[in-house]
Amino acid sequence: xxxxVAVLISGSGTNLQALLDDCDCQSxxxxxxxxxxNRRDAYGLERARQRGIPAIWVPHRKKSREDFEADIxxxxxxxxxxxxxxxxxxxxxxxxxxxxxxxxxLNIHPSLLPAFPGINAQQQALDYPVKITGxxxxxxDTGMDTGPIIIQESVPVYTDDDISSLKTRILAVEHKILPxxxxxxxxxxxxxxxxxxxxxx
Ligand code: GRF
Numbered sequence: 001x002x003x004x005v006a007v008l009i010s011g012s013g014t015n016l017q018a019l020l021d022d023c024d025c026q027s028x029x030x031x032x033x034x035x036x037x038n039r040r041d042a043y044g045l046e047r048a049r050q051r052g053i054p055a056i057w058v059p060h061r062k063k064s065r066e067d068f069e070a071d072i073x074x075x076x077x078x079x080x081x082x083x084x085x086x087x088x089x090x091x092x093x094x095x096x097x098x099x100x101x102x103x104x105x106l107n108i109h110p111s112l113l114p115a116f117p118g119i120n121a122q123q124q125a126l127d128y129p130v131k132i133t134g135x136x137x138x139x140x141d142t143g144m145d146t147g148p149i150i151i152q153e154s155v156p157v158y159t160d161d162d163i164s165s166l167k168t169r170i171l172a173v174e175h176k177i178l179p180x181x182x183x184x185x186x187x188x189x190x191x192x193x194x195x196x197x198x199x200x201x
Contacts, residue, residue: 003186004033006081008072008089013044014171015087015108015178020051022179030186034079036072038091054079060091069097076101083185086140087178090119095142103192105140106185108178110170112136112152117145122166131157133166135174137181139192148197150190151177 005023007016016035023031035048038060048055056075060068068091076084086093086107098105111121112134118124125133134154141147153173157166184190184199191198 002031003029003082004080005030005083005085005182005186006034006036006076006079007032007044007048007085007087009035009037009042009044009087010039010090011042011044011088013042013047013088015174016044017047018175019085019087019179019182020047020053022183028183030083030182033081034075036075038068038089044088065094066096069094073097073100083182085178085182092144093140093142098140098142103139104185106150106178106181107138107140107145107147108174109136109138109145110167110174112154113138113145113149122170123163125157126161126163126166129157133157133170135170135177137177139197148192148195150181150184150197150199153177 007019009016020032022028032053034054034056035044036056036058037045038058040057045055058071058075084101084105109121111125113136116124132154134152136152137150139147155170155173189200191200
């Protein structure tokens with residue numbers, strides 16, 4: 001039985017695309033049941049529609065955070081979603097939301113956490129400047145990119161990099177490790193012990 005997953009996005013959705021492609025594989029233990037965006041013009045919604053997957057705009061403006069999250073939870077319940085993946089979703093979730101999906105929300109971040117949390121992680125890496133950065137998939141907790149780490153992969157930073165070249169190099173890694181982490185998650189192979197995530201055989 002394949003596990004229903006929701007992907008929450010705010011933008012282009014290249015990570016969503018990687019998940020859609022991976023979940024199309026026969027061996028996938030997950031399927032994308034619904035894609036939700038807080039931005040109506042997010043191209044990721046179009047990517048979902050092209051696959052015949054429900055693509056739902058849940059606006060965050062002119063409503064409280066609680067109401068926004070309640071609207072998202074309604075959609076998740078409607079589609080019987082069991083796991084949630086944040087893939088470029090630019091809103092921070094509250095403890096109340098996270099308790100509804102306790103240890104079932106993943107996020108992809110374009111740095112080797114705990115370095116460079118928050119927005120513009122790639123620019124932060126260039127500004128520092130570091131010679132190695134990367135991407136991290138982690139469980140979501142109430143902090144900003146602070147939850148237990150599932151997979152990380154490094155990416156070199158070259159002296160002639162600009163924001164575009166570095167983003168592209170990191171994205172290639174994101175597109176690999178996010179589907180990997182989701183498959184491990186839905187297979188029940190991730191065991192959280194404190195801040196440590198053990199990958200079971
Ligand atoms: C990615 O770099 C992700 O790590 C970050 O936002 C970006 C989203 O890109 N959280 P995309 O919409 O998946 O192309």
